Amino acid sequence: MNWYPFELHTHTPHSDGRHTLAEMAREAKRRGLDGLALTDHNTISGLTERGVVEKETGIVIIQGMEWTTFYGHMLTLGLKGYADWRDLGPDDIHKGIERVHKQGGLVGIAHPYALGSPICTGCHWDYHISDWTDVDYMEVWHETLPSIRMHNQPALELWEGLLNEGLRICATSGRDWHGSKAGDDPEAATFLGIPNSEKLTESGAIQAIRSGAVSISMGPLLLCQIAINGRQFGLGETVPIRDGLEGLEATVTVSLDFHVRHGAWTLEPQPLSIVLRSNLGNMGEARLQPGETELTYALPVKELKWLRADLFGVFHGVRTKIAFTNPIYFS
Incomplete structure (x- = not known):
């Protein structure tokens, strides 16, 4: 395997980020990353310049979106188009997951134990999951210097509990990248394993997450x-x-x-x-x-x-x- 470091949770001004996609890709390259997933809130409009940015920077960009709802945030990766979330209540998230899977995409729970209302409405995961085999991955490390963030420990415990039940859910990290400044705490990278015989592509990166060929590190x-x-x-x-x-x-x-x-x-x-x-x-x-x-x-x-x-x-x-x-x- 070759192991490629990715950032899997990012935002541009198409939602609430400060970096354009080009600026973020340049900064990602400076940070030693090989790829990123653009996961703007409830929109894929920021991906219009994806091809140009990939050619300019060499950074592989995964098409994604963060479903940002009243009951939780769900990351989607590898969609070929828009998958609607607006008709989903707290008890029918599986309907939305099916829409993503029908497009060949992956679904991941973002920061499941982040503070919810009134601090951040919808940031805490409150959807009812009746079948955890529908969930492809979970963001168990969130934000910069994630190992010391209090909301990440219960996420790690939830993930290990599901593993103990025999489930196979991939763990990832996500900086939730909205912007950069000097003095930022270090971030973790999600390293994706790609067979030596293959070039790094979006589909290969998604397959690595799907198969669990993933390691996470700040160093x-x-x-x-x-x-x-x-x-x-x-x-x-x-x-x-x-x-x-x-x-x-x-x-x-x-x-x-x-x-x-x-x-x-x-x-x-x-x-x-x-x-x-x-x-x-x-x-x-x-x-x-x-x-x-x-x-x-x-x-x-x-x-x-x-x-x-x-x-x-x-x-x-x-x-x-x-x-x-x-x-x-x-x-």
């Missing part, structure tokens, strides 16, 4: 891989555990790439903590010393439904979670 790229019974599996993939193999151990390799988004973030040399998370809780913790980039674990696979990695250290003056991966699944 270095964190990856996790599993080897078992002579086969290797990466983020979003499924390890088939057949009868008689339940007692096997898997070799789990966690790695860091410090060369991504050069100049967009800083991390002082320090020991970094790697934690393996699963449906069984924390499966192990180890330290990477300065200069080390890889750790290997041996873990039994019995009763595992999913496994992923977290990275902790001092970042931007705070000891915090710096990065986390989406899961590798077991079936």
Whole structure:
């Protein structure tokens, strides 16, 4: 896989942003990003200059829109046209999701635990979801320096709870980018895994989110891989555990790439903590010393439904979670 950093939640003056699409793409390139999704509130009019901007900057732009309603904000990606949301009440969001899926698009819940009324009407997710398999992804990290934002912790807990139930929902980050100024806190990037044989395109980026080949980081790229019974599996993939193999151990390799988004973030040399998370809780913790980039674990696979990695250290003056991966699944 090649891993491309994206920003998946942005706004231009076509809704309430301050950057034009061209300005945002130029700034994205300066920030070491390879792509972004334009998700203006309830409009796709800002995408009219998409082709020109992509050609000028080399930034891949995903066509999107943020459904901004009284009952929640829903991100849509990959639509070929407008999908209406105005007739949806709190109990029939699935009708709207079906409209997006019919166009081949993805739906994601934006900042589900953000403050709602009267601070931000509709920002808190209040739609009733009767079938979580309809939801493609969830924005579990929102805003800049997302690991310390209080509304992101319950979003992460909701996501892991759904994983424990056997659901496969991709986690993403979103700066909710409305503008930039000197001194802004650092943002997280959503790294999308694209096969080495393919060029980076909008459809490939959407497929990465659909398949869960996604890692999220404010700094270095964190990856996790599993080897078992002579086969290797990466983020979003499924390890088939057949009868008689339940007692096997898997070799789990966690790695860091410090060369991504050069100049967009800083991390002082320090020991970094790697934690393996699963449906069984924390499966192990180890330290990477300065200069080390890889750790290997041996873990039994019995009763595992999913496994992923977290990275902790001092970042931007705070000891915090710096990065986390989406899961590798077991079936």
